[in-house]
Amino acid sequence: MSEEKIPLAFTDYTSGGSSRHRSIHRRDTHRTRYCCYLWIIIALMICLLIGAAVGLVIAFGKSDSSDKPLQEAFKVNNALETLKQLQYIANDFDLPSRSVQSGYNKSAEYIKEQLESAGYNVTLQHFEVPVYANLAEGQAVFTAKYSDLTFTWTFLEGSEYAVMSYSGSGTADGTLQLVNGTACDEGDFTDFIAGSVALLDYSNTECSLYDKASNAVDAGASAIVMMRDENTASSGPPTSRIFGGGPEDTVSVPVLGSTYQLGQKLLDLIVLSQYTLEVHIETSTSVTIATTYNVLASTTHGKEDSIIVFGSHLDSVPAGPGINDNGSGSAANLEIALALARNNLRPKNKVMFAFWGAEELGLLGSIYYVDNLSDEEKESIALNLNFDMIASPNYVRGVYNGSMADEEIRTQCETIQGLFEQRFIQKRLNYRIFPFTGRSDYGPFIDPETLIPAGGLFTGADDVKTEEERQTYGGFANVALDTCYHQICDTVDNIDEQVYEEMMDAAAYTLQVLMMQDDLKSYLNNNSTITY
Numbered sequence: 001m002s003e004e005k006i007p008l009a010f011t012d013y014t015s016g017g018s019s020r021h022r023s024i025h026r027r028d029t030h031r032t033r034y035c036c037y038l039w040i041i042i043a044l045m046i047c048l049l050i051g052a053a054v055g056l057v058i059a060f061g062k063s064d065s066s067d068k069p070l071q072e073a074f075k076v077n078n079a080l081e082t083l084k085q086l087q088y089i090a091n092d093f094d095l096p097s098r099s100v101q102s103g104y105n106k107s108a109e110y111i112k113e114q115l116e117s118a119g120y121n122v123t124l125q126h127f128e129v130p131v132y133a134n135l136a137e138g139q140a141v142f143t144a145k146y147s148d149l150t151f152t153w154t155f156l157e158g159s160e161y162a163v164m165s166y167s168g169s170g171t172a173d174g175t176l177q178l179v180n181g182t183a184c185d186e187g188d189f190t191d192f193i194a195g196s197v198a199l200l201d202y203s204n205t206e207c208s209l210y211d212k213a214s215n216a217v218d219a220g221a222s223a224i225v226m227m228r229d230e231n232t233a234s235s236g237p238p239t240s241r242i243f244g245g246g247p248e249d250t251v252s253v254p255v256l257g258s259t260y261q262l263g264q265k266l267l268d269l270i271v272l273s274q275y276t277l278e279v280h281i282e283t284s285t286s287v288t289i290a291t292t293y294n295v296l297a298s299t300t301h302g303k304e305d306s307i308i309v310f311g312s313h314l315d316s317v318p319a320g321p322g323i324n325d326n327g328s329g330s331a332a333n334l335e336i337a338l339a340l341a342r343n344n345l346r347p348k349n350k351v352m353f354a355f356w357g358a359e360e361l362g363l364l365g366s367i368y369y370v371d372n373l374s375d376e377e378k379e380s381i382a383l384n385l386n387f388d389m390i391a392s393p394n395y396v397r398g399v400y401n402g403s404m405a406d407e408e409i410r411t412q413c414e415t416i417q418g419l420f421e422q423r424f425i426q427k428r429l430n431y432r433i434f435p436f437t438g439r440s441d442y443g444p445f446i447d448p449e450t451l452i453p454a455g456g457l458f459t460g461a462d463d464v465k466t467e468e469e470r471q472t473y474g475g476f477a478n479v480a481l482d483t484c485y486h487q488i489c490d491t492v493d494n495i496d497e498q499v500y501e502e503m504m505d506a507a508a509y510t511l512q513v514l515m516m517q518d519d520l521k522s523y524l525n526n527n528s529t530i531t532y
Contacts (some may be wrong), residue, residue, distance in 0.1 A: 070508040071423075073339040076501040080492075082331035083323055085110055087492045090321030096488065098316040098327075100131055100292045100358055107314055108295050111334055111355050118341040120297035120353075127294075127368040129358045130250070130287045132166045132241070133318075141282035142225075142256060144176065144266070146275035153269075158237070160262040164209075164226065165241035165317075166362075167255040169285040172197060172223035176277045178270060183212040186219075194220025197279050199266060202226035202238055202257060205437045210244040213251045223254040223281045227263025235259070235462045235480050239319075243362035254283040294365045295355040297337065302350030306520045309352050309384040309452075310336070310511060311366065311441055313359030320488040322360075324495060325461065329387035330355055332504045336511065347515035349382065356441050359388075366441035370450055378450065382520045383416060386442040386456035387507055391500035392482040394475040395459040397424060397431040402455060404436040405446050409453040413446070415527035416455030419510040429502060430472050434458050453524060455510075457503050459496075461485045 089106045090096040098107045112122050140163050145152040155161055177196040181188035184207035192198065198221040200212055209226070216224050228235060238257035243249060258266070269277045295314065298307075312329030316322020337353040356365035373381070386400075399420045402413030417433075424431045436446060442454035460481025470477035484490040517523045 068343055070336060070339055070343075070345065070512040071505050073343045073345075074335050074504055074508050075339070076335075076497070076504055078338070079328075079331040079335040079500070079504065080495075080497065082114075082334055083327050083492050083495065086327045086331070087321055087323055090316070090323075095318070096321045096491075097318050098314070098322050099318040100129060100290055100315055100361060101133075101318055103321075104292060104315045104357060107330075108293065108355065108357065111295050111314065111330065114334055115295075115297045115337060115353070118338050120337070120341065121300075123296045125294040125296060125365075125369060126291055127357075127364070128289055128291055129361050129364045130243075131290045131361065132243075133286050133288070134163055134167075134284070135169075135286055136284035139284070140256070141280065144269065144277055144279045146269075146273060147175075147278050148275065155258075155262060159259075160237060161225070161256045161258045162237040162239045163283050163285065164239055164255045164257045166243040166250050166287065167283050167285050168251050168253045169283055170254060172254050172279075172281045174222040174279065176225070176266060176270060176279045178267065179216065182206045183215055186215055189215060189219035192216075192219045192221070195222050197221065197223045197225060197281065199263075199270075200224060200226045201229060202240075203229040203232055205435075205439075208244070208438065209240055209242050210249065210251070213242045213255055214244070217251055217253055221253060223256070223279075224251070225256045225258055225263075225266070225279075225281075227258045227266070228260040230260060232462060232464055232480075233260040234464050234478050237262075238462070239317075239486060241360070241362050245362050245364065245367050249362075250287060254281045256281065256283075292357040292365070294357050294369055296352060296369075298352040299340065299347055299350055301346040302348060302515065303520075304350060305380045306349040306382045307352055307380050308347075308349055308511065308514055308520075309354055309381055309445070311354035311356060311384060312387045313356040313365065313441055315357055315360050315365075316490070317360045317486045319486055320484070320490045322490055323492050324391050324393075324482055324490050325389045325485060326359070326387075328389060328391040328495065328500060332387055332390060332500075332507060336504070336508050339508070348518060349515050349520045351511065351515055359441055363439075363441055363443055367444045370444040370447070370452075378452070381445075381452050383412065383514070383524065384442055384445040384452055384454040385416070385507070385511065385514075386440055386454060387503075388440040388456065388458060389461055389482065390457050390459050390503040390507075391495040391497070392459035392461070393494055393496050394465055394479055394481045394483065395496055395499045396465065396469055396473050396481060397429060397499065397502065398434040398458040398460065399424075399431055400442065400454070400456045400458065401433045401435050402453075405453065406448050406451060409446065409451050411527055412453035412524035413455055415524045416453060416510070416514075418527055419513055420455065420457060420506050423506040423509040424502075427502065427505070432469070457507060459499060459503065 358364035
């Protein structure tokens with residue numbers, strides 16, 4: 001006997017079990033099964049919809065600000081990509097540069113587009129600037145000879161001396177005379193003989209180079225030579241600007257910068273002979289007026305009367321693409337602004353991200369911004385943070401010294417300084433203190449006529465690394481912290497990525513703390529709140 005197979009569908013055996021009845025019962029059973037499946041599917045869909053709704057309620061019930069602080073939100077690779085873009089822009093010019101005369105405008109357009117794509121309302125602040133040009137690059141003349149003797153020393157432009165930015169144009173002949181002291185005081189020129197060529201100390205920072213040169217011109221100097229000191233003996237001849245900030249703030253006589261070695265040779269020639277040393281100098285320069293602009297972008301959230309200006313200069317010198325000076329500061333500035341936006345952070349104090357133009361022409365962008373603030377606008381700015389060269393290849397980690405500021409804002413500057421220091425200590429990183437010298441865009445803010453507290457980071461320019469610093473940071477002693485400072489080799493290869501990330505972290509951390517203070521100005525005045 002074969003085994004009877006049990007039907008798959010329910011069969012009503014009590015009715016006699018005709019085939020017709022079995023067929024009907026199968027259809028009913030299939031229909032029942034399909035209905036069960038349908039109800040299951042509907043139930044699952046309802047659950048999914050309910051879950052999604054609950055998720056939305058939870059999401060919108062919370063603050064739309066991310067819990068991730070800025071120091072965890074920024075991405076150094078994004079900043080490095082921006083540096084590549086700035087290099088591409090510089091490369092569009094015969095001499096790769098992002099100066100006002102070449103790639104600055106394209107750099108500013110790129111930054112503006114990035115900020116606008118992140119939702120920022122960007123303002124362009126236009127202003128006029130005097131643009132300096134050396135019309136005879138490599139063709140200046142600097143010779144010396146003793147009076148009544150025929151032998152002449154001819155010095156080499158580029159390796160021994162350079163024409164300094166905003167040097168006057170013309171020819172000068174005169175006795176080379178050493179000016180004792182800093183040249184910052186008119187009294188230093190008491191014994192100066194009008195018509196002589198003034199030999200000055202370049203490296204002393206008690207006053208600006210323009211002030212030194214102006215004092216020399218007022219004393220009757222026919223030309224000026226500024227020599228490096230022993231602390232910068234390994235650096236080439238300086239080309240720094242001799243400029244006071246406005247079209248009229250230039251010097252009318254030739255100004256040269258000399259290496260330490262040439263300066264010592266000139267001193268020996270002056271001291272070791274009974275003859276006077278007569279020098280001949282020729283330069284050919286010009287200053288023309290151009291229009292440029294700052295790029296400014298503010299957060300929509302935050303107190304209008306408690307603004308943090310987070311700044312960096314975007315332009316380079318004409319001689320190079322300026323990727324460390326100061327693409328590094330501006331790329332970090334941009335990435336921190338974008339990180340704030342993409343993480344939906346809502347600062348309690350408004351942040352204005354500023355990309356200054358024409359810094360390399362004499363801090364002109366930041367000076368113009370500060371000079372055009374109303375009293376009410378000036379009062380609304382709580383502080384300035386400045387980032388200028390923060391990825392130097394032979395770096396030190398530098399924090400600006402708040403105690404160097406005017407007494408009225410010193411405590412506030414020291415509070416800012418303390419936050420940077422606190423972050424380095426948290427990360428177990430060594431750092432050193434740099435004094436405020438007024439040679440970057442914090443200068444107009446801490447000026448005694450403005451008195452807005454400031455702070456910032458710096459990894460070094462033509463400062464020379466000491467043996468002690470080499471032991472602390474590595475790298476090379478007796479070599480400039482950035483050997484490509486203001487040169488064509490300041491490219492993307494001139495960046496130390498590790499220190500760059502560390503400096504960006506300290507910048508983001510400090511901004512995070514400051515922008516989330518309930519009473520920022522009180523916080524700045526009470527630096528005892530800082531714990532190390």
